[in-house]
Amino acid sequence: MIPAPFAYARPTTVDEALQAIADGGEDVKIMAGGQSLIPVMRLRLAAPETVVDLSKVAELRGVRDDGDAIVIGAMTTHHDVLVDPLIAQHAPLIAEATETVADRQVRARGTFGGALAHADPAGDLPAVALALDAEFVIAGPGGARRTVPAADFFVDYLTTALEEGELLVEIRVPKLAGEWGMHYEKFNRVAQAWSIVAVAAAVRREDGQIAEARIGLTNMGPTPLRARAAEAALAGAAASADAIAAAAQSAAEGTSPSSDLNGQADYRRHLAQVLTRRAVTAAAGL
Amino acid sequence: MTQINVRVDGVSNTDDVEPRTLLVHYLREQLGKVGTVVGCDTSNCGACTVHLDGAAVKSCTVLAVQADGGEVTTIEGIAQEGVLHPVQKAFHEMHGLQCGYCTPGMIMASIDLLKENPNPSETEVREGIEGNLCRCTGYQNIVRAVQQAAGEMAGSAPAAETTGAQS
Amino acid sequence: MTVTEDAADLAPAKEVGKARRRKEDARLITGRTTWTDNMVLPGMLHIAVVRSPVAHAKITNVDVSAAKQAPGIIAVYTGADFAEEQGSIPCAWPVTPDMVNPGHPSIAVEEVNHVGEAVAVIVARSRTAAADALELVDVDYDLLPPVLDMEEAVKGEADLCHDHIESNTAYHFVFDAGEAGTGADTEQAFADADVVVSRRFVNQRLIPAFMEPRSVVVQPQGDNFTMWSATQIPHVLRVMLAMVTGIPEHKLRVIAPDVGGGFGGKLQVNPEEVIALLVARRLGKPVKWTETRSESLMTAHHGRDQIQYIDVAADREGNVKALRVRLLADMGAYLRLITPGVPALGAFMFPAIYKFPAYRFECDGIFTNKVPTDAYRGAGRPEATFAIERIMDELAVELGMDPLELRRRNWIQAQEFPFTTVAGLEYDSGDYDAATQQALELIGYDELRAEQRRRRESNDPVQLGIGFSTFTEMCGLAPSRVLGSLSYGAGGWEAASIRMLPTGKVEVVTGSTPHGQGHETAWSQLVADQLGVPFEDVEVLHGDTAVSPRGMDTYGSRSLVVGGTAVVKAAEKVVAKARKVAAHLLEASEDDLEFADGKFSVRGTPGTSMGIQEIALAVFAAHNYPEDVEPSIDADATFDPVNFSFPHGTHICAMEVDTETGMVKIRKYACVDDVGTIVNPLIVEGQIHGGLAQGIAQALYEEAVYDADGNLTTGTFVDYLVPSAADLPHFDTGNTVHAAPGNPIGAKGVGEAGCIASTPAVVNAALDAVRHLGVSDIRMPLTPERVWRALHEGGDGGARATAGTNAYGGAQTETTAGVSTPQSSLGGDR
Structure with a gap:
């Protein structure tokens, strides 16, 4: 299939991009890597009036150290995320999850920011960003910037806090203090497939105990979710198989997973428990 | 336009x-x-x-x-002056294609994989070409071909696993 | 650009048996291919098809006015425009005299019967213009209830798929061994049996999913038409198109250029082929149609889709006494080329390798509002093999016997060949025990069983199972007389010609049209041996009805067995003709000539010889040749086999089942196949591998799912899961060789073996892993959810949710081309 016709803008700066979005008419789509958008346009499930292609906006690419956080440019490709030393050092969970995204050709084009702005609950990176308490830096008309915490960024199914005319610029991932272990536990049927359910876990151990756990759930509702009840049960719990298993029992609390070809809601709830146990166990180094 | x-x-x-x-x-x-x-x-x-x-x-x-x-x-651009790329050659040698429709993409993906990982294990090859579907070969001979090419490109081509013989 | 051969390859004297690298590869690995969609002709127009977004409806109005006004649009046609000339897509296999065929228009005229059915055709200057105009065609539908469930469809009060016929049943086909005189009374055998095991199996709907989308180009030249099509069957297609459209057969030329896979999926007379021909005729211009993948999944024929009720009777010692099979076979909405014949072909394979004294088979072909089913790799035989190999395991459980011991007790012994089965087939050769022993060694059986015990004892969350499939199949389709007795509309012979060129090079023309099987290589090997000429001196021509005028094409593991034999027979005739010329030129008696290594020599007169390639030149010059012969040593042959051939083998799968999540993972897979004499071990191994991948995919991944409205939910590769390299295991393969007595090559056929055998081995393995946890069946494909449900809720894991997908932000995949959906506003990025 061939996409429906659209006007095309290829800005080279964030300011130009914001202008292009403002000028683009009623129905503007911002294209990052295009690896989800182009297929959807080919199937004519999307037929935007204007496509604003960010691929030449160099300032949106790359990862930098910003003191207490690392900052990942929205247009940093999955491939670049995988080979980035700062991410490897401070947020290996992102790399681990990114490695499971689609396939190498898609990872060569697809971007970190694009995946987050798409906010597909079955996508792997939103739950990771949520688990790491990432912050989303958004540029608006006129260049004004605002920062939204991950907990507020994912609003609903494929819907984020990004308003019309706004652009996701970069993602700040706070550096974690203390001894953290991380693991992304993905469950899917074939290599290329979206997650049926996945669990992103980051665990801080202290004196043989789990001092703190952050658990992000992929595809357990219209948005990525934190498994708050399980996190609470883990805080201060013994770093033991039994304690983790007990805490993981509450992983699906407060979730509202969908039923589809790959699994019905009750099965997804069950998976969330099993995968949370596995993810936390691995993150805790057990 | x-x-x-x-x-x-x-x-x-x-x-x-x-x-x-x-x-x-x-x-x-x-x-x-x-x-x-x-x-x-x-x-x-x-x-x-x-x-x-x-x-x-x-x-x-x-x-x-x-x-x-x-x-x-x-x-169409990877053979140099009439000499096949080692990956092309290996696909032929190891019977890594049948109908050949997936082959151009499979070869281009394999070359990309080998650039990043010049000596991939069987599992690494399988995961490295996960974005390419083949309906004919069951992939086994494609995996062999990629590993064979890796050997040749490293300049220390191990004796090709005898094709046609049972594994 | 040349492709080099190992020097070692040149050593053996005989070509047959050599692992020749394929001649075909040179163009395929360099991108110098001739796929149909590559074709560009001057003035060529592009066709796009407007397709029904609903499963069942009356068409009340089709408004094409807006589409006609769109830029670059040459014409827009509806079903009404072609109603008088489009005829019906042919069905060549009326399996019973009273089979009901509702007729199958290429473009729907009054009603639509499945999602994706063609309702209008756009003809445009460019592919893009055609695609853009699709959504401008406005079709009004008066909805009818869709018929989707076969078990519901056969009930008295069921809605009808076709309201002009009486029921949803196309035919009722029966084979009863008692009545046929090939076995005892089945009902009596069941009544007398110690043990009866009954099961209902679902053999799910699959999509062949060849990698090259279908494509057709038609060029009119006066009242002649040349069609290039991505088809398995140019010869059959030509005959059928002539019959359907009334274009005289001799005015039609059909060419299958490079064809990217088929697996039965391109064994069809496609509506779009008819449409392209009619449009080209109407406009007098060359036209092209190439489908998109989503169009292909939605509208190219599907395969399998049977509900199988199977009963087996045995005594307490494990001797089988009788087999009874009742099938509901989903035809889909229409009968295409061999739609009704697929389950009927399977009818004879349910008894498999076992010595059943009694057997009865019944099948109802059922209409539903889904795309028609037809041939898919194995066509009838995988369904039969699945059912019998699954129920043998169930019987073993019932009897408390080892599943292999039960099989061994009942299978045909090596010394019993040829063996006539209860289904009336005469199995040719083999040794089931030898193949099984070899397979057990290959997989490391004892070690796996020990590990299985350890995992059970420790209550490991990951359990291990081992599954068997000791299969046979009938292939080498097919003896024409047998096909006639089964009411098939054509024969099963194959044709070949050999042309000896003046320079000694050899052109081999085959009627068996390849689409990835390597005929050019294998046929060259055959001819090189027969004529004693170098492998490189042989060129194999195929796939063009003007070049290869007679043929029956490629399907049913027939090419080597039937088409290869025709080549050998033609070569024998060439040698016989050359012998006369050689005798004349060498001034010797024909009887005194020996032919070896390409040379005729006179017995007892050393140094007097003449090569067959020299004779070709002599005959070309024709200055000196015998008076009673024509100056040609070219020859034609047609081979019609007298029996099928029966490859067999033992497949063993070791499977890990994660009992916490339901995820299954193949640990090891080993198989030993007997496909008769092996001409090219490289190609044989490749065919086995590919077959295994598809058979395993049926067990684990693939299923065409329709939702409650009849939309194909698995309408893209996002949801129809064709496995990648990362999803399949390494295969350990081996062979035993028992030559087929029915053809001079001794080959049995290999194209379908892996696909037929593997599916039940995989399912049996998964069940063996969790049988002790109370699971006795899991429906295919073994999705983790089904496995988990079977473990935790009992039953077979149940139906999947039929709607909803995560693909592209939850957009439903009912993306009927040209129909905009409420999700059009969705999208984003990854």
Whole structure:
């Protein structure tokens, strides 16, 4: 299939991009890597009036150290995320999850920011960003910037806090203090497939105990979710198989997973428990 | 229409394209580079894989306008002066193809994989080509071919596993 | 660009048996291919098809006015425009005299019967213009209830798929061994049996999913038409198109250029082929149609889709006494080329390798509002093999016997060949025990069983199972007389010609049209041996009805067995003709000539010889040749086999089942196949591998799912899961060789073996892993959810949710081309 016709803008700066979005008419789509958008346009499930292609906006690419956080440019490709030393050092969970995204050709084009702005609950990176308490830096008309915490960024199914005319610029991932272990536990049927359910876990151990756990759930509702009840049960719990298993029992609390070809809601709830146990166990180094 | 300049298999081209033109359609229909084929419409099958500025991409999921100023290599451009690329040769030697429709994309993806990982294990090859579907071979001989090519490219080609013999 | 051969390859004297690298590869690995969609002709127009977004409806109005006004649009046609000339897509296999065929228009005229059915055709200057105009055609539908469930469809009060016929049943086909005189009374055998095991199996709907989308180009030249099509069957297609459209057969030329896979999926007369021909005729211009993948999944024929009720009777010692099979076979909405014949072909394979004294088979072909089913790799035989190999395991459980011991007790012994089965087939050769022993060694059986015990004892969350499939199949389709007795509309012979060129090079023309099988290589090997000429001196021509005028094409593992034999027979005739010329030129008696290594020599006169390639030149010059012969040593042959051939083998799968999540993972897979004499071990191994991948995919991944409205939910590769390299295991393969007595090559056929055998081995393995946890069946494909449900809720894991997908932000995949959906506003990026 061939996409429906659209006007095309290829800005080279964030300011130009914001202008292009403002000028683009009623129905503007911002294209990052295009690896989800182009297929959807080919199937004519999307037929935007204007496509604003960010691929030449160099300032949106790359990862930098910003003191207490690392900052990942929205247009940093999955491939670049995988080979980035700062991410490897401070947020290996992102790399681990990114490695499971689609396939190498898609990872060569697809971007970190694009995946987050798409906010597909079955996508792997939103739950990771949520688990790491990432912050989303958004540029608006006129260049004004605002920062939204991950907990507020994912609003609903494929819907984020990004308003019309706004652009996701970069993602700040706070550096974690203390001894953290991380693991992304993905469950899917074939290599290329979206997650049926996945669990992103980051665990801080202290004196043989789990001092703190952050658990992000992929595809357990219209948005990525934190498994708050399980996190609470883990805080201060013994770093033991039994304690983790007990805490993981509450992983699906407060979730509202969908039923589809790959699994019905009750099965997804069950998976969330099993995968949370596995993810936390691995993150805790057990 | 937007004018683009793209170097494809060593030849510079200047063409007008609609922004919605997919790179693969530009290659096939405007340049006659029909060695690269289309197998799906959801970026799953990888049959259309080419190299864009040195990285393997699915040319059905890139707009031709995005290749402006770039360099594209297709299956038609990897043999140098009549000498097959080691990966092409290995696909032939190890019977890594049957109908051959996935082959251009499979070869281009494999070359990309070997650039990053010159000596992949069987599992690494399988995961490295997960973005390319083949319906004929069951992949085993493709995996053998990629490993065989890796050996040859490393300059220390191990004796080819006897093809045709049972594994 | 040349492709080099190992020097070692040149050593053996005989070509047959050599692992020749394929001649075909040179163009395929360099992108110098001739796929149909590569074709560009001057003035060529592009066709796009407007397709029904609903499963069942009356068409009340089709408004094409807006589409006609769109830029670059040459014409827009509806079903009404072609109603008088489009005829019906042919069905060549009326399996019973009273089979009901509702007729199958290429473009729907009054009603639509499945999602994706063609309702209008756009003809445009460019592919893009055609695609853009699709959504401008406005079709009004008066909805009818869709018929989707076969078990519901056969009930008295069921809605009808076709209201002009009486029921949803196309035919009722029966084979009863008692009545046929090939076995005892089945009902009596069941009544007398100690043990009866009954099961209901679902053999799910699959999509062949060849990698090259279908494509057709038609060029009119006066009143002649040349069609290039991505088809398995150019010869059959030509005959059928002539019959359907009334275009005289001799005015039609059909070419299958490079064809990217088929697996039965391109064994069809497609509506779009008819449409392209009619449009080209109407406009007098060359036209092209190439489908998109989503169009292909939605509208190219599907495969399998049977509900199988199977009963087996045995005594307490494990001797089988009788087999009874009742099938509901989903035809889909229409009968295409061999739609009704697929389950009927399977009818004879349910008894498999076992010595059943009694057997009865009944099948109802059922209409539903889904795309028609037809041939898919194995066509009838995988369904039969699945059912019998699954129920043998169930019987073993019932009897408390080892599943292999039960099989061994009942299978045909090596010394019993040829063996006539209860289904009336005469199995040719083999040794089931030898193949099984070899397979057990290959997989490391004892070690796996020990590990299985350890995992059970420790209550490991990951359990291990081992599953068997000791299969046979009938292939080498097919003896024409047998096909006639089964009411098939054509024969099963194959044709070949050999042309000896003046320079000594050899052209081999085959009627068996390849699409990835390597005929050019294998046929060259055959001819090189027969004529004693170098492998490189042979060129194999195929796939063009003007070049290869007679043929029956490629399907049913027939090419080597039937088509290869025709080549050998033609070569024998060439040698016989050359012998006369050689005798004349060498001034010797024909009887005194020996032919070896390409040379005729006179017995007892050393140094007097003449090569067959020299004779070709002599005959070309024709200055000196015998008076009673024509100056040609070219020859034609047609081979019609007298029996099928029966490859067999033992497949063993070791499977890990994660009992916490339901995820299954193949640990090891080993198989030993007997496909008769092996001409090219490389190609044989490749065919086995590919077959295994598809058979395993049926067990684990693939299923065409329709939702409650009849939309194909698995309408893209996002949801129809064709496995990648990362999803399949390494295969350990081996062979035993028992030559087929029915053809001079001794080959049995290999194209379908892996696909037929593997599916039940995989399912049996999964069940063996969790049988002790109370699971006795899991429905295919073994999705983790089904496995988990079977473990935790009992039953077979149940139906999947039929709607909803995560693909592309939850957009439903009912993306009927040209129909915009409420999700059009969705999208984003990854």
